[in-house]
Amino acid sequence: MSAVAPPIPDTSRQAIALAHAVRDEWLGHGLATLPADRARAEAAVTELYRRLGQPPPRFLWTASPVAAVAAVRGSLPDDAPASRLRQRALPVCGPDLPVAGRLASLCSGLRHRLRGWAGRGWAGRGSQPRGGRGEFRENVDDPEAALRRGTPLFGVVDTVVHTALRASLADAVRAPLRMALLPAEGPPPGLNWHGQHDAFWIARADLAARLGGRRQLWPDSEQVWPWAELARSTGWWWPGPALCVMAERPVETHTEPLRDGGLGGLRLHRDDGPAVRFGDGEELYALHGTPVPRWVVDGPTPELIHGETNVEVRRTAIERLGWDRYIDEAGLRLVSTAADPGNPGSFLSLYDVPPRVWGASARLVVATNGSVEPDGRRRRYGLAVPGYFDDPVAAAGWTYGLTGPQYAQLQRRT
Amino acid sequence: MKRPSSSTVMPMTHPTPLTLAELTERTGLDVLAHLERSLSIPVIDGIQAQGDLIVVPRSELPRVTRSPLAHWQDVGADGVELLRGANGGNPHTLVADRGTCAWTPYVRDAQGLTLCLVTNSAPAYLIHPEHGATGIAPGTWTIRRQRERGDPRTPGGARLVQD
Numbered sequence: 337m338s339a340v341a342p343p344i345p346d347t348s349r350q351a352i353a354l355a356h357a358v359r360d361e362w363l364g365h366g367l368a369t370l371p372a373d374r375a376r377a378e379a380a381v382t383e384l385y386r387r388l389g390q391p392p393p394r395f396l397w398t399a400s401p402v403a404a405v406a407a408v409r410g411s412l413p414d415d416a417p418a419s420r421l422r423q424r425a426l427p428v429c430g431p432d433l434p435v436a437g438r439l440a441s442l443c444s445g446l447r448h449r450l451r452g453w454a455g456r457g458w459a460g461r462g463s464q465p466r467g468g469r470g471e472f473r474e475n476v477d478d479p480e481a482a483l484r485r486g487t488p489l490f491g492v493v494d495t496v497v498h499t500a501l502r503a504s505l506a507d508a509v510r511a512p513l514r515m516a517l518l519p520a521e522g523p524p525p526g527l528n529w530h531g532q533h534d535a536f537w538i539a540r541a542d543l544a545a546r547l548g549g550r551r552q553l554w555p556d557s558e559q560v561w562p563w564a565e566l567a568r569s570t571g572w573w574w575p576g577p578a579l580c581v582m583a584e585r586p587v588e589t590h591t592e593p594l595r596d597g598g599l600g601g602l603r604l605h606r607d608d609g610p611a612v613r614f615g616d617g618e619e620l621y622a623l624h625g626t627p628v629p630r631w632v633v634d635g636p637t638p639e640l641i642h643g644e645t646n647v648e649v650r651r652t653a654i655e656r657l658g659w660d661r662y663i664d665e666a667g668l669r670l671v672s673t674a675a676d677p678g679n680p681g682s683f684l685s686l687y688d689v690p691p692r693v694w695g696a697s698a699r700l701v702v703a704t705n706g707s708v709e710p711d712g713r714r715r716r717y718g719l720a721v722p723g724y725f726d727d728p729v730a731a732a733g734w735t736y737g738l739t740g741p742q743y744a745q746l747q748r749r750t
Numbered sequence: 751m752k753r754p755s756s757s758t759v760m761p762m763t764h765p766t767p768l769t770l771a772e773l774t775e776r777t778g779l780d781v782l783a784h785l786e787r788s789l790s791i792p793v794i795d796g797i798q799a800q801g802d803l804i805v806v807p808r809s810e811l812p813r814v815t816r817s818p819l820a821h822w823q824d825v826g827a828d829g830v831e832l833l834r835g836a837n838g839g840n841p842h843t844l845v846a847d848r849g850t851c852a853w854t855p856y857v858r859d860a861q862g863l864t865l866c867l868v869t870n871s872a873p874a875y876l877i878h879p880e881h882g883a884t885g886i887a888p889g890t891w892t893i894r895r896q897r898e899r900g901d902p903r904t905p906g907g908a909r910l911v912q913d
Binding site: 678698705707708720721722736738746747748749750 | 785792794795796797798799800801804806810811859861863878880881882883884894895896897898899911
């Protein structure tokens with residue numbers, strides 16, 4: 337049994353509380369849907385240009401990243417924000433790089449020093465935390481438990497802030513928006529930054545500055561403020577030599593708590609409209625974090641589902657349609673049915689899924705929940721299983737890594 | 751819900767079967783309002799499933815082994831959250847009287863499905879807001895989660911089910 341753990345000092349508790357406050361504050365900025373504070377954003381960009389020795393750029397405001405890319409392309413060639421960097425054309429030394437390239441150097445240097453700050457938290461345990469990702473997750477779920485296990489405080493608070501916000505803002509919001517809104521073809525629209533959606537690394541700087549008062553761990557936090565101002569005031573932006581194209585924030589962003597919700601994170605989700613919408617009508621649909629075409633939300637049909645190549649989109653669409661309707665309308669062939677062990681009065685049904693549906697032979701075992709929903713019904717759900725099963729009980733057993741005879745001994749399902 | 755003070759806690763090993771109402775009262779964990787609270791909770795000595803979780807006698811899965819460095823941790827009346835649902839809420843929580851149940855998440859399972867091993871000398875309970883509660887008879891158990899076939903184009907690929 338566990339040994340008695342030393343008490344957690346109040347200063348550590350305060351640091352953890354501060355980390356949660358910093359995280360919530362920057363998450364708020366990351367999801368803000370108010371119109372951009374244009375004066376503030378322009379002042380911050382102007383300051384960054386000043387640090388590069390550049391005169392202030394002209395500003396062009398657009399309603400969405402899509403409109404911004406069009407404006408960037410429309411401004412070619414004279415005002416071109418740094419487009420692709422051809423190796424042949426690359427200048428030899430720093431000051432000759434395009435503005436966006438030098439901004440990128442500035443930014444990556446800053447982030448590198450921040451990583452160094454966060455890395456100190458792991459000092460004495462090698463350069464990496466023990467336990468890999470699982471350890472990170474535990475830190476966020478229960479920071480005090482992580483401290484008791486001996487994880488250094490800096491590691492814990494950095495995980496609470498940076499890991500959680502990176503999952504929410506960079507992975508769950510920024511990445512799908514880039515996929516959906518930035519062009520996959522044609523000339524690259526050039527380097528851009530994401531204002532509010534870059535808040536995850538700025539929050540780390542904020543935390544460093546607010547914790548480092550005594551320890552002086554973060555000497556140059558004043559360098560962060562233009563980036564922080566941009567995260568607090570605007571959406572995405574494309575810096576060019578003389579023109580900076582700015583995009584407004586979305587007018588709507590809908591999310592739900594991320595799976596394994598202890599991360600304090602979230603993902604895009606809305607089931608009655610676009611999850612993200614910009615003022616000019618550009619939008620992204622997403623269900624439970626899966627970016628989907630509009631039809632999945634508005635009107636999924638078996639034809640559309642079978643024509644879809646993305647498995648996640650297909651699964652999301654089937655769930656949206658409902659398993660019963662899907663099986664019925666898709667004409668899945670029933671292979672066999674058996675009583676569901678431990679779930680009296682319910683049956684397991686095994687369906688053959690034609691290769692044209694999922695691209696390879698597969699079967700589907702459809703079961704009924706062991707407990708009733710608040711509306712009094714029992715929900716059915718379908719799980720994909722390998723195509724070699726003929727016995728629904730064996731197929732259901734496989735989903736738990738059990739044999740058919742083992743699963744047949746199931747005494748109770750709730 | 752306010753947790754009862756320890757002096758008023760009746761042990762879960764009380765000879766008469768617990769009802770859902772009594773268990774939620776004692777643990778401070780709650781379930782959704784539509785579940786019947788006056789029924790006593792069955793204590794199962796065998797394989798049982800609660801949503802995407804399954805409890806299997808350890809002897810049924812000899813290839814799932816305890817990691818050499820694993821230590822058993824006591825499951826207090828506050829319980830241990832084993833798994834949370836996809837929408838962030840609705841955890842499966844294991845509860846037991848202090849000193850009667852220990853668990854360890856440090857396991858080796860080639861299939862990657864095992865959440866933990868549990869060993870109990872008195873009934874332990876799994877509580878879930880939507881599925882209610884179920885009792886686990888004294889014994890040693892492997893608790894696993896559920897998988898489904900992933901992208902059929904990736905042979906052998908499977909993904910864990912999110913309840």
